[in-house]
Amino acid sequence: MPSTYETILSALKAALEAGTDAVVMRADDAQESFAVPPEGAILIVEGEPGAPELLMSPLSYTYEHGIELELYVTGENNITGFDALRVAVGAVLAADRFLGGAVTWLDWAPAVPNDDPIDGNDAIRTGLIPVTVTYTTSNPLT
Numbered sequence: 001m002p003s004t005y006e007t008i009l010s011a012l013k014a015a016l017e018a019g020t021d022a023v024v025m026r027a028d029d030a031q032e033s034f035a036v037p038p039e040g041a042i043l044i045v046e047g048e049p050g051a052p053e054l055l056m057s058p059l060s061y062t063y064e065h066g067i068e069l070e071l072y073v074t075g076e077n078n079i080t081g082f083d084a085l086r087v088a089v090g091a092v093l094a095a096d097r098f099l100g101g102a103v104t105w106l107d108w109a110p111a112v113p114n115d116d117p118i119d120g121n122d123a124i125r126t127g128l129i130p131v132t133v134t135y136t137t138s139n140p141l142t
Contacts, residue, residue: 011099019092043070
């Protein structure tokens with residue numbers, strides 16, 4: 001049985017895959033350098049859970065865990081493509097702030113775009129969306 005956190009990451013990945021045309025990968029699965037497909041890519045980067053809020057009775061640990069969604073869009077229309085991907089991700093996150101019951105709450109901040117020039121090619125437009133998942137577990141290892 002997967003841990004609470006793996007369940008959350010799987011739910012987030014599935015929601016992004018269902019709600020966007022982009023290729024969605026976890027950072028662990030992505031190669032150091034990968035080709036950005038025409039429909040864009042979303043890389044899920046795990047963060048640190050931080051110190052939990054501890055409740056003694058019943059024993060429970062509540063985490064506000066930061067996750068980053070890295071968005072990548074390339075091509076001639078990377079500005080409009082990035083905007084469309086950002087809007088699609090926002091719609092996915094807003095559609096289910098509980099990720100099907102995997103989290104207590106899901107929150108995020110706006111993505112700030114960045115253009116990375118590549119010699120002889122169109123620039124890759126990237127952006128980072130900080131996501132915070134709040135969840136409670138009875139065991140910090142499960």
